[in-house]
Amino acid sequence: MTESTSTDLPQEVEEPMATVAASASSVGGGPAMTPAASSDPASIGAEVVFDVRDLDVYYGAFRAVRDVNLQIHKKEITAFIGPSGCGKSTVLRCFDRMNDLIEGARVEGKVLYHGVDLYDDRVDPVEVRKRIGMVFQKPNPFPKSIYDNIAFGPRLAGNKENLDDLVERALRQAALWDEVKDRLKKSAMGLSGGQQQRLCIARAIAVEPEVILMDEPCSALDPIATARIEDLMQELKAEFTILIVTHNMQQAARVSDRTAFFTTEINSHSDTRTGCLVEYAPTNKIFSAPEDERTENYVTGRFG
């Protein structure tokens, strides 16, 4: 790292620290359904949705991520942060078995979802994805009408009645209804990037999943659209468990209850990089009193 960047960065990290403190207090004193999630490190009261045990992910012979152990709690927002290539998106895709679609990808270890291993032979990945929704980095609405985008999932499930109500409810939940209610039959491609991303969230919600995975949902959006998505996440937390991968530390600090920090290790013999989980704790702890030096270096901007 060069001289100039290392002197620039600490100024930037003043802000996340400040926002952590602010969000921690506001979350703690805010909605009742997050019982002091960010202030109490233990918070064992929250039900565990996912229990990840010794997860390794391989692409062919290459081990992309090793030894991930963590638990995801119900109706919380869990953020995965870390430098590029640390495997945070790879781990996220293990939660809805989207890794199955990548040729050569192989998963070892267990991802227990309410006690059932998602990688059990008897588990149908399609059924997994009906319960665990996903929002992608780039907004990817179907080239269909707004209405048809939202109704897509319910129609698959054979739901033909009350589609109108369902669509309206999903759009309201995604804070998009007022903007699109007069043009439901118009193409979704005509929406702005931020609206498209909220449409994708609405589309995921319409299937009524328990968990929503978000893979850098704001990285293609401007700050205003980003703020709207972040607000939306706070509202959705009342009903859904949310996992978010983000490059943006401030975002993790602002929205999440818990944060997992991943990093890369260079394998000395093969010159490849393997991602690993460094630290997983309540968000305010990760940002204010991390236990691992690598976490501290990352969140204070000295590395990555």
Next chain:
Amino acid sequence: MNDLIERTDTGELLLRDTTRRSRRVRNRLASIWMTGSLIVAVVPLALVIGYVLVKGIGQLTPDWFTKDLPAVTRKAGGGMGPAIVGTLLITLTAAVMAVPLGILGAIYLHEYGGRGRVARLIRFMADVMTGVPSIVMGLFVYTVWTIAHGLSAFGGALALACLMLPIIIRTTEEMLKLVPDELRLASYALGNRKWRTIVTVVLPASFGGITSGVMLAIARAAGETAPLVFTIGAARKLNLSIFDGPTTSLSVQIFGNAQTPFEAAQARAWGAALTLVAIVFILTILARVVSAAVARRHNA
């Protein structure tokens, strides 16, 4: 580095480079060349259509569409009804066979086969088939079908289907390639199965392109002569049966009539040519309208 910038005036340099005479001359020459190429390409096309129109329009009376072919080609009279119906019937039968097969084949190649060995082999064979001369396809169908079952519209349709199939496979595969993977992922993430993703997302998104490819194949097949000469024979009267007995087509009539030294027959060939062009033209427009309507319904 600093010295260099101080010594040369950057703005001056920029102006000189962008307005340099030789650059402008080359730019102009390239533009003229491209425009000229376009005109050269359009001229024969316009001439062909114009010529066919002028020479053939006189033939298009009501009788032309309804009457049977004349018994004696050297005299004027009669119509082209059996050939028009024959062309439509044969092309339609060929399309019914080739379009579903071709689209399903392309779906296999792109969505399932990928870069596997089988898919690569099929793709290669399709490319080879695109290059097979139509007369060879006609001979092939003559040997495997016509010898055993006699002349019929179906034999011609078989040959045309063989010609259409590789075109449909390759154009459809290209269109499927254009559908972004993000859409497939979005569909899978909603708990949609693969076959249903193809039916509900991939095919609707590529419908317009696939229609164009299919139309290209149909237009090509409708004008084929060589494979039909072997397989459908030469009927003079209307034959509505697909499997039974010889029939005729516009392309075969053009071929036959144009070869004769008689003026009436040659005029008939021009009329048939115009009718064929018109049929292909109308089919293409119809396909455009249909695909635009479908696209509107989907993308509204």
